[in-house]
Structure formats: C-alpha cells, structure tokens
Amino acid sequence: MSDYRMKRGYDVPMLGRAEGPIVDAARPKRVGVRPTEFRFVKPKLMVKEGETVSAGQPLFRDRKRAEIRVVAPAGGVVSEIRFGRRKVCQEIFIDVAEQEPVVEHSTYSPDEARQLTRAQIVEILLDSGLWPSLRRRPFSVIPDPERVPEAIFIGAADNDPLPFDYSIALAGREEDFQLGVDLLGKLTEGKVHACTLKGSVPGAISQARNCEKHTFSGPYPAGKIEAQIHYVLPHKKGREVWYLDAQDCADIGEVVRAGRYPVARVVAVAGEGAVRAQYFRTRRAVSAAHLDPDASPASNRFVSGGPLTGVRVSSDCGLGLYDCKFSVIPEGDHPEFVGWMLPGFHKLSRYRAYASAMMPTKAQHLDTNLGGGVRAHVATGIYEDVCGMDILPGYLMKSVLVEDFEESDSLGLADCAECGLCTHVCPSKIEFGEIISKGIVAHLREEA
Amino acid sequence: MRLDFEETRDLWKKFEALRPHFQKGGKFEKLYPLFEAKETFLFVPPHTAKGRVHVRDAMDIKRLMSTVVVALIPCILWGMWNVGYQKLLAQGDPTPLLACLGHGAWHMLPIILVSYLVGGICEVTFAIVRKHEINEGFLVTGMLFPLVCPPTLPLWMVAGGIAFGTIIGKEVFGGTGMNILNPALTARAFVFFAYPAHMSGDAVWSAAGPDAVTGATPLAVAAAAHGPGVVTALGAQGITYRDSFLGLIPGSMGEVSALACLIGALILVGTGVGAWRIMISMIAGGLAGGFLMNASAGATSAGIMHLPPHWHLVLGGFAFGTVYMATDPVSAAATHTGKLIYGFLTGVLAVLIRAVNPAYPEGVMLAILFMNVFAPLIDHFVVQSNVKRRLARV
C-alpha cells in the first residue's frame, strides 16, 4: 500500500455532479457503438445493416490486427450504420431484441478459472470481446496480445470536475473483481496494481488480494489512471504497462464465470445540463437520451466521458467503451456583449483576473464557450502550473507543430496523461490536446 | 452580471450580417482582421470548444493584456501628476493637485495618443498583410513605451519609436509570440540611440522648458558623486529615499514612482497575470548587484558604486522594468526555473550597467533587452534538464 500526493493540477469547480443513490434505468431499446473511439484502430465492419446479431458477436475488427475485435453490446438488429467523411464508420446502432440472442462461451468455476494458463486467458478475452478494454501505456492503444506487460493497472478513481464514484459501481461485484485481478495477474510478469483516491477506496479494492494498492490525493488529474501510472511506473524506453477500468476488471471475472459478454454497467449522468444527474444501473453503450430524456439536445452538448477528456456524441449515441459517465454541458454558442470587460463575478477562471476570484472554489456556470478569440501562443507559464506530469506543455505542443517528433518524445509525449488541463487554461485558446494527440498518432505510425 | 439581452443580440446579428463581406470572396476580404477585432472587442464570440476539452477558462488574451493596462494605471496617474509637479516646481510655481494633473496630462496624453495611434496602425497593417487576427498585445506596448520616455520627447519621435518597436521589435520576427525582444523596449532603445540628446542629460526630464531650473535625476547625481558619501550627495540635491520611493523626482513619465509600480505588481501577481518569479528574482538580483558593487568600491570610486543596494530598487526604471518590462511573457524566459535565472541576471546586470558606464546610468532597460536575447538560451538549458530528468528514469 503506497500513498502518492500530486502537487500540480487543477480542480475546475463545475456544477452538476452526479448524486447517489443509484437507480435502475429502463431497458434501452437501442444501443450504439462508436468505432472511432479506439485510437489507431482502422475498423473493418463484420456486420451489415439489417443483420441480426447476438450479444457478444463481433461488429468490427481492426484491419491490421484481425484478432482485435469489438463485439455487440446487445442482441438484436443492426438498425443503422452511420458513416462520416471518407466513408469512415462513425456509429453502429443495434435495436435491442425482446429476447436477446447471446453468444455463449465456456464457463469456469473460480477455482478452475485460477488454473487457466496465460494463453487460455488471452484467448478468452479476445473471443469474448473484452480484450479492447485493455489499453497500453504509452499512448493508450489496445495492446498486442503477444506482448507481456511489465505491470497491469486497474483504475478505480476519478476526480475530474464531474467525478464518478467507483464505490457505487463496484458494490456487489467484489468476487468478480477478485477473479479479474487474479486472471490479470497471469497476463503480466510483474504485479497488478489497483489505484484509488485516498479516502474513497471501494470495498472491492480494500478487500482485494494479490494486488498492489495505491492511493492518490491532490488536484485533478490525481484520479486519472494515466497520471497515476506515471507516478508509480513512469514511462521509460522499452517499458510497456497495461491498464483498464475497475468495472472492466470485474467484467473479466464475470465473463469467465458466466460465459457471456457482460453487458451490465453502472453509468452516471452529470453536468449542469443534466436533468437527472445521478447514477444508473443500466447497460453498456446506452445513450444519454435514454438515461436523461429531459436534457435538451438543442441547448446542451452530450459528452461521453468527462468534460475535459470526453468525446462529443449525439444524444442518441452510445456511451463509449472506456467511459462510465455522460457529461451534459450547456452549449455556449451565443455571443456575450463586452464580456471581456465586465468584472465577471460568474466567470470561471484559474487566473484571478475576474471578480469570481473572490470565491475561487465556488462552482460556477460553465458552458462550452471558448471564452475568447484564438490568438498566438503566449508563454504565460500557466501550463507548467497545471501539468502534473513534469512536462513543459508549451514546448511539447510546439515540437509537434513543427513535426520534430524525436523532440516530442524527449519532451515527454509518452508521459502526457491527456488530462486536458493545458487546453482548458490556455488564454490563447489553442487546442493543445488535439495537437498532442496528433503527435501521438504520428509516433504510433512510426512505431508500426 | 451577463449582458445578454435582446439589443445586444440584435447588434450581434447585424455584425454577423456583415461577415460575408469580410470573408473570402467578399468585398472587404482583406480587412477581415479589422472585422474580427471589432467583433471580438464588442463581444466574447460565440465560438465553442472543438476538441476533447469541452469547457474552457474564461481568460483570454484580451483580458490578459487589458489587466496589464489596468495594472499600469497607478503609474499613469502618478506619472501624470509628477510631470506637472516637476514642471511647476522647476518654474517656481505653486503645485496644487489639479494643476499638476492638468499640466501633466497636457504633456503626457498627446504622447500616449500618438503611441497608440501609430502602434495600432502598424499592428493593423501587418494583421491585414499577414492575414492574422489583431493581437491585443499592442494595447500594452502602446502604453508601456510612452511611460518610459521623458515628457519632453517630440511627438514625431514617439511615432518613429513605436513604429520601429512594433515593426523591428515584433513583426520582423513573425509577430506576437515569435518576437525575441520586448517591442516597447526596442522602441525606447531606438529613440535613445537615434536621438540621445532627447533621451538623456538633465534637461529632458522636466517639461518646464529650457530656461527653468531643472533638477538632475538621482542616478545622474549618484554617478557624478565620488566616494561613500553618495547618499549625502543625493540629500544635498534634495533627493531622499522616501521621495524616490514615492516618485517625487524627475524621470521618465511613468517610472518614477516605485510605490505605483508596487501597486501594479500587486495587481499583476494578485490576478495571476504577472510572473512573480521574475519580479522576486530580479529584485534579489538588483540587491545582489548592489552588494557586489559596495564590496568592490574603493574610497574614490564613483558614488554609484557606494549606493546602498536598496536605493537601486527605487531609482530610475528599476521598479518599472521589474514589474512591467521584464515580465513580458513573450520576450522573457518561459519556464519557471528559467524565469528565476532570467530575473536574477537581469537585476544584477541592470545595476552593473549603471555603475560601469556612468554616462548611461539607466541600465535597466538595456539589461532587460540584453537578457531578452538570452532568455531562449536559459530556457534551452531548463528544457534540457527536464529532458535529462526523463532519461534518468530507472
């Protein structure tokens, strides 16, 4: 058990945190999968519109690595496939059948399961469709099954501006979680690490055996698994570690025990725009419109994931595989008359140049407005203030812009937790995150 | 408070209706930066976040730069009063508050106006030619430059100086964010070297005219004095530490009062806009430089060598340079550690220049310009140590 304290970072005080207690959501009629959410995966579709699929049946695979398949989170009819520019598949929708057809796999008792070999476990994960839940550091891509990671990290923490409480999500799943930990232990030659926030350790983790437990405190991104890994096993040349979400770890236990792709999920809806900002017992790939039908899509942005890291989705599109919450954020697409000159009692800023600085931790209305025009980069030093990864974000960003990727590597491209803070605070409104992520893709291309 | 009522929306719509004329293919396509500037001046635009970071800090460059201008207000007001005060004093007239302000404004406002006008025209012209947005940085540059000039500077030199500063100091490097030198200081250096008679000597600091009895600036007095009795020599000219701190001495328009600069510093640091690392380390550097000189001064060395370190902080442009000039985020060192080194060296250098070259006692501005050139190098070493830390991981 070790305890880490992060010094740098920033807690954006936002309104609309999800509240317990958890409720059961109605059964969704339709779920949606987004093939674009998997970094560096070129999807090749394995189903057609109108086709009936079983829950757990592959929907698409990676063009380059055929064994990496993403499966249907529900049984029913593929009712719609949306394509974007250059015929890239954006969303696959499934109308959930009353009686869902399900792909059945072999089942094992916990004792049998613990006797499985590494190769068997890998195969079960690939077959069942749980493999894509694993990601690799550096660069957060789905790992190569052939490789053996130095360690595996389980993330059970979230302290972004609209945090998700893992204690709620893992309640009652202690045994599956433990089985997951034990199976993951066979995939690595090192240890399994479980990362939580100090003071809110879910029961499943405090009881867990056979894993290193770490607690973290400090401002965001102290609860972000990529940042936590950086503190425990920072990236160095040749090091590869894997990580996954705690709910996925329990799912690994469940799939081995029950032989079916686990579709149940605890999902939160949060944000100022949410009407029902709470926790739901529901299923994978459910849409925001289903959980919170009263939140208006006209005046809100639906984000799969957190407000600093998530992906904008349409209200009928499903929650991403790696996400456990929807953030519903009011759109800020209206001009504000002489806004930059006003005292700004309600303007949220880490600088203290608005009157709101008198109550710095008070949550304020915050919408998607950029807050100003895009300007040239000015080295104000604020990026270094918020970056918890000992990166100089300004230099990293510039190295990617001039495509000096060797320089990007030495400036810590692989360390970046993609927490979004440098983008959030930038007074020049530069898309640091997008630029850095371009650098990552360029790096992956070279690596491939 | 949010000004978001019907009328402002109508105004926005009227503006937007004009947009096509300024966009590609429109009649005034070339003038798009002007349109953008006007629109973003009146409104925070309705642009929303595009990438994965959906909520953004309310701070923008416009607010950042205007905060600096706000932090300059104490210096502007004090300078205005002091220009009038020194003038009336030299003429032997009474010095009521309003008269001082009035006389000060009479000399100062035209210089500020010309600086803004010419600087603005340069900025807009380059924005149009280069097709980029008008950068609000010129709001700061256009105000900084007049404040470091003597009140007697002819307007055409003001115009020439600011044009030089904007074009050579900034635009030839590729515009805001790319420039190495502080544009306002470049402007000042240009005027100083091109027209030294108007920027130095005893006569230029008072707006009283050539015939009035004008006092020498404290730095000139200190440079002219000999031996350890420099403070007495200053006192003989009626210059006390208190007066120098408050700014009751002749000097450049905006930089005489260390007190006003201190208030400005509080605003800048309090709002998080100014780099406290540079301010603190530069003061430390100035004091260190002062001690160094005291230690090496002999009985007959120039008085300035004997000047107690804390005097350096309140004389000439040291305080103003520390608070407003050295902290310019574009030309200063960008890394945290780099800022500490850069500030310290600037402080030491400023004091050394004062001493080594008594003919040019105002070393601060030169020191900052000099260190502007070295800032990228300092940053380079800081970045390299960051890279090494990463490589050293085991």
Ligand code: SF4
């Ligand atoms: S570089 Fe930016 S996104 Fe990456 S960890 Fe630092 S602040 Fe976060």
